[in-house]
Amino acid sequence: MRWRIPFEKLRANPFQLLPTVCVVCLRQCDSDFNLCTACADQLPKLENTCDRCGLPFSPTLVPTGNQRRCGACVGLQFPVESCHGLYHYRSPVDALLSNFKFGDRLDIGFSLSRLLARAMGEYYETNTKPDLLIPVPIHTRRYLQRGFNQAWELTKHAGRLNGIGISNRLVMKTRHTEAQSKLASATERKHNLRDAFAINPRFPLKDVTHVTIIDDVVTTMSTVTVIAKLLQSHGIPRVDVWCVARASRIFTP
Numbered sequence: 001m002r003w004r005i006p007f008e009k010l011r012a013n014p015f016q017l018l019p020t021v022c023v024v025c026l027r028q029c030d031s032d033f034n035l036c037t038a039c040a041d042q043l044p045k046l047e048n049t050c051d052r053c054g055l056p057f058s059p060t061l062v063p064t065g066n067q068r069r070c071g072a073c074v075g076l077q078f079p080v081e082s083c084h085g086l087y088h089y090r091s092p093v094d095a096l097l098s099n100f101k102f103g104d105r106l107d108i109g110f111s112l113s114r115l116l117a118r119a120m121g122e123y124y125e126t127n128t129k130p131d132l133l134i135p136v137p138i139h140t141r142r143y144l145q146r147g148f149n150q151a152w153e154l155t156k157h158a159g160r161l162n163g164i165g166i167s168n169r170l171v172m173k174t175r176h177t178e179a180q181s182k183l184a185s186a187t188e189r190k191h192n193l194r195d196a197f198a199i200n201p202r203f204p205l206k207d208v209t210h211v212t213i214i215d216d217v218v219t220t221m222s223t224v225t226v227i228a229k230l231l232q233s234h235g236i237p238r239v240d241v242w243c244v245a246r247a248s249r250i251f252t253p
């Protein structure tokens with residue numbers, strides 16, 4: 001008997017050779033990635049959110065006009081045109097992301113990227129697709145510690161499954177910084193990111209007018225705002241953001 005490597009299957013799911021056990025309930029999986037349909041359906045979805053910041057409307061804030069914007073965003077101009085998150089950053093999403101990022105669980109990242117890709121695909125059926133998906137870059141020092149950039153892992157699959165170009169060479173992290181989530185004030189977060197990113201001068205930007213930044217978790221939007229400003233200063237007018245989890249102090253347990 002000759003062994004044949006199932007390249008097509010492996011391309012669709014590089015973790016196909018591992019047993020397909022759901023990463024949440026640990027039962028046999030009914031999907032082609034490691035998260036069963038029942039558990040995926042029970043993840044804490046973000047619904048009824050602001051078009052600009054991606055946070056859910058509080059019951060006391062009523063969206064106005066064609067653009068559904070929360071009280072913090074209405075009437076203001078931001079470098080990020082829209083932010084979309086799939087889930088609240090709470091159990092079990094926080095644990096899944098933590099295991100993906102800090103526990104080398106790339107199979108969890110792959111499962112989350114499939115859910116991200118599906119949501120993006122549905123959104124871009126009726127909205128203009130970006131020219132390029134890019135990850136929030138990490139510094140080489142962190143890359144060497146972790147061995148991968150979690151945002152790039154999500155970007156690769158989301159781009160391939162939706163037929164959108166991807167690159168991790170357009171924006172570079174040029175300085176190692178503290179994790180933004182560890183900093184308490186907006187001033188500290190702003191200072192922490194000063195000159196932390198740069199555009200690769202050799203990247204061909206011709207015909208790129210719409211870029212979507214991908215990250216695993218977005219909390220204050222300070223990082224994606226800095227990157228969006230940088231992209232706009234290099235002639236890219238529209239920048240969107242997609243993330244697996246949108247955290248806010250209101251919803252974090």
Ligand SMILES: [Zn+2]
Pocket residue numbers: 022023024025026027035036037038039040
């Ligand atoms: Zn399950």
Ligand SMILES: [Zn+2]
Pocket residue numbers: 050051052053054055069070071072073074
């Ligand atoms: Zn908002």
